[in-house]
Amino acid sequence: MVRVGIPRALLYFKFFPLWKKFLDELGCEVVLSPKTNQKILEKGVEIGFNELCLPIKLYYGHMAKLLDKYPDLDYVFIPRYIALDTKGFYCPKFLSLPDAMKANFHDMPPVLEWEVNSKQNLKAVWAIAFGRQLGMPTTRIMDAYSKAVHYYKEYHEVLRKGVPVPDALESVEKGEPFPDPSEIEEKPLTIFVLGHPYNTFEEFTNMSMMEKIQEMGANVLALENLPERVFEHRVKVSDKFDNYWGNEQDILQASNYFYNSGADEIDGVIFLISFACGPDSLIAEIVMRDMKDRGVPYMSLILDEHSGNAGLMTRIETFVEMIKRKKLMEVTH
Amino acid sequence: MKITFPNMGSAIYAFKALLEPLGADVVFPPPVTKETIDLGVKYSPEFVCFPFKVNVGDFIRSIESGVTNLITATDFGPCRFGFYHAIQERILRDLGYDFRMIALPQGDLLEFKWIKTLDEVCEYTGLKKLSAAWKGVRLFLIKAKLIEDIENAEGKYRCREVNRGDTDRIKRELLEKLDATKRLKDLRNFRNVIHEEFQKMDMDMSFEPLKVFLTGEIHVTLEPYVNRDLKKKLGKLGCEVTQTLSLHDWIMHKFHVNFHRKEMAHLARPHMPLDIGGEAVWVLGEYIWAATHGYDGFFHLYPFTCMPEITARGIITNKLLKEYDLPPLFVSLDENLAEAGLITRLEAMVDLMHGKRKKKNEYKQKLNAFMDSEKQDYLANQQQHK
Ligand code: SF4
Numbered sequence: 206m207v208r209v210g211i212p213r214a215l216l217y218f219k220f221f222p223l224w225k226k227f228l229d230e231l232g233c234e235v236v237l238s239p240k241t242n243q244k245i246l247e248k249g250v251e252i253g254f255n256e257l258c259l260p261i262k263l264y265y266g267h268m269a270k271l272l273d274k275y276p277d278l279d280y281v282f283i284p285r286y287i288a289l290d291t292k293g294f295y296c297p298k299f300l301s302l303p304d305a306m307k308a309n310f311h312d313m314p315p316v317l318e319w320e321v322n323s324k325q326n327l328k329a330v331w332a333i334a335f336g337r338q339l340g341m342p343t344t345r346i347m348d349a350y351s352k353a354v355h356y357y358k359e360y361h362e363v364l365r366k367g368v369p370v371p372d373a374l375e376s377v378e379k380g381e382p383f384p385d386p387s388e389i390e391e392k393p394l395t396i397f398v399l400g401h402p403y404n405t406f407e408e409f410t411n412m413s414m415m416e417k418i419q420e421m422g423a424n425v426l427a428l429e430n431l432p433e434r435v436f437e438h439r440v441k442v443s444d445k446f447d448n449y450w451g452n453e454q455d456i457l458q459a460s461n462y463f464y465n466s467g468a469d470e471i472d473g474v475i476f477l478i479s480f481a482c483g484p485d486s487l488i489a490e491i492v493m494r495d496m497k498d499r500g501v502p503y504m505s506l507i508l509d510e511h512s513g514n515a516g517l518m519t520r521i522e523t524f525v526e527m528i529k530r531k532k533l534m535e536v537t538h
Numbered sequence: 539m540k541i542t543f544p545n546m547g548s549a550i551y552a553f554k555a556l557l558e559p560l561g562a563d564v565v566f567p568p569p570v571t572k573e574t575i576d577l578g579v580k581y582s583p584e585f586v587c588f589p590f591k592v593n594v595g596d597f598i599r600s601i602e603s604g605v606t607n608l609i610t611a612t613d614f615g616p617c618r619f620g621f622y623h624a625i626q627e628r629i630l631r632d633l634g635y636d637f638r639m640i641a642l643p644q645g646d647l648l649e650f651k652w653i654k655t656l657d658e659v660c661e662y663t664g665l666k667k668l669s670a671a672w673k674g675v676r677l678f679l680i681k682a683k684l685i686e687d688i689e690n691a692e693g694k695y696r697c698r699e700v701n702r703g704d705t706d707r708i709k710r711e712l713l714e715k716l717d718a719t720k721r722l723k724d725l726r727n728f729r730n731v732i733h734e735e736f737q738k739m740d741m742d743m744s745f746e747p748l749k750v751f752l753t754g755e756i757h758v759t760l761e762p763y764v765n766r767d768l769k770k771k772l773g774k775l776g777c778e779v780t781q782t783l784s785l786h787d788w789i790m791h792k793f794h795v796n797f798h799r800k801e802m803a804h805l806a807r808p809h810m811p812l813d814i815g816g817e818a819v820w821v822l823g824e825y826i827w828a829a830t831h832g833y834d835g836f837f838h839l840y841p842f843t844c845m846p847e848i849t850a851r852g853i854i855t856n857k858l859l860k861e862y863d864l865p866p867l868f869v870s871l872d873e874n875l876a877e878a879g880l881i882t883r884l885e886a887m888v889d890l891m892h893g894k895r896k897k898k899n900e901y902k903q904k905l906n907a908f909m910d911s912e913k914q915d916y917l918a919n920q921q922q923h924k
């Protein structure tokens with residue numbers, strides 16, 4: 206069986222179910238690097254130099270770990286997401302991810318590149334190109350791909366019902382059926398945690414903050430749990446121009462939703478940003494100003510390799526306390 | 539209508555040439571100074587790339603001096619630039635300024651979206667409008683090319699100047715002259731004027747300079763205040779600077795007729811098969827090109843955390859440096875860069891380049907001596923056989 210390794214970082218948190226199902230159906234065995242730990246982080250920081258964003262450093266770390274742990278891989282899987290629709294672009298670092306990896310890991314096994322550029326072709330065409338690298342016939346690839354797409358849809362439905370992303374990803378990895386949504390006990394507060402999935406669900410670098418916020422007595426909402434209608438319309442950056450960043454589209458859509466109709470559904474927004482993230486440096490400015498205009502409490506948290514300290518938690522606690530007090534005032538008035 | 543734009547080195551003379559024929563009263567932005575930077579840093583998002591901050595500073599200073607029509611270019615990805623104008627506008631509005639922001643789309647100039655914007659700015663109507671726009675575009679392209687020529691000459695000759703400051707003076711005079719020339723036909727001979735002016739300068743032609751290649755993100759590379767006038771510093775340290783990057787170079791690329799860039803992208807292809815924004819892919823090509831054309835060093839300028847450029851930097855340090863062995867110096871620019879530190883790094887780099895060149899020369903000499911002795915032996919052998 207062909208063995209394919211995938212680093213557990215970056216777009217893993219978004220597209221892994223799709224990749225995994227596709228590769229399974231093509232008859233490959235998928236292995237992952239272990240969950241992020243201090244060693245992986247340190248390795249990543251050592252390889253990637255300081256101006257890179259944390260997720261990319263982690264990707265380096267995971268890649269090193271993956272190659273170390275499975276020296277007999279037939280292929281390494283590296284995505285190159287360029288555009289998911291005809292107008293968009295991903296962040297430049299995604300555009301060049303395979304190149305950056307190849308430049309650093311010189312004796313890497315052959316790279317299976319999953320390139321998606323909807324500006325040029327349909328996604329299915331890219332899927333076929335991908336399958337060809339494994340020497341598969343087109344019909345089999347198409348078959349596998351449609352199954353994968355279907356599976357990915359199902360996965361999102363499950364998420365919208367409220368299953369946390371890490372749990373759902375775990376069941377995908379093990380090849381088990383998706384977990385049932387657990388009964389969510391209604392809490393008086395709802396905090397919306399905004400950010401790229403590799404920030405919000407990377408529990409090592411954000412110190413499992415989702416759980417911690419819940420322990421503080423608030424419901425946590427993530428992008429993935431929002432209803433589909435939030436993501437229907439393209440977002441404009443100005444009256445003339447549309448947003449073009451594919452990987453910021455959903456963040457802007459959510460922010461728009463809460464700015465317009467959904468402001469009452471949440472009590473506060475926390476935006477998780479990683480240090481040196483280009484897109485977020487600007488998008489956070491928009492969200493911050495939107496939320497300020499709307500009077501929704503907002504806080505941004507910058508993650509970096511040193512953020513694994515108490516400071517982060519203290520800030521979250523203060524934020525949640527502040528909202529609680531605000532709510533109490535509203536009720537008593 | 540008074541109109542202005544953000545600073546970008548001598549490129550502002552070209553912007554003016556584009557807008558003036560449209561009937562606008564074009565005002566140069568106040569030159570970048572510490573005040574500009576301070577204002578920009580104060581009101582911009584903390585982690586945005588440096589050009590954004592400098593632009594914000596430029597805009598605020600322009601508005602406060604009474605010019606309220608701001609025109610700035612915009613793009614459609616993949617990098618941050620496409621968001622600049624929208625967010626800058628919002629920041630300035632929230633600060634309470636009253637102004638008009640005009641975005642000039644430069645995504646793909648062959649889509650001609652920019653014509654609409656020029657149309658908005660133009661004061662004339664009917665046929666006059668057409669001829670005005672046509673004149674503006676032609677003046678713009680020609681002047682941009684001439685500015686590039688001036689900048690190239692500057693890079694080439696400063697290391698040879700005998701009287702300190704001659705190059706600066708000539709450059710300034712030429713740019714002023716260029717700015718004052720408003721008619722197309724008067725520009726026909728301007729190339730020769732540039733050539734002649736620099737030929738008049740006192741130069742030490744026996745001086746053998748180090749040859750260095752300078753490139754990077756366009757705004758910081760073209761704006762001398764931002765890059766601490768690196769080109770000048772290099773010249774004074776005895777380096778002949780080649781810089782193909784210019785506004786003209788960029789515009790030609792956006793019109794799909796820049797064959798230099800096509801060549802560079804081709805060289806870079808095995809290491810980066812597509813344009814990821816900024817100058818990344820061409821920087822890689824230029825590195826390879828410079829390494830194979832006898833250059834002594836490579837200088838790469840970029841704003842702190844600039845996404846495409848740091849990717850390019852990673853590929854150079856992790857891979858190309860081992861293959862091509864051309865010493866690179868990376869300068870990451872933001873408001874915190876200390877001038878003294880930069881100078882120390884430049885001097886160290888110059889020493890390194892001298893050392894490398896010396897080694898190369900010694901090797902060459904040895905090789906030549908060896909070849910000579912081989913030749914003698916061969917000749918001697920031939921003699922004996924006779
Ligand atoms: S979007 Fe931000 S965090 Fe993600 S890869 Fe790009 S720069 Fe890094």
Ligand code: SF4
Pocket residue numbers: 483587588589617618619755815816817841843844845846847
């Ligand atoms: S290329 Fe660099 S400076 Fe330009 S927008 Fe992108 S990150 Fe900013």
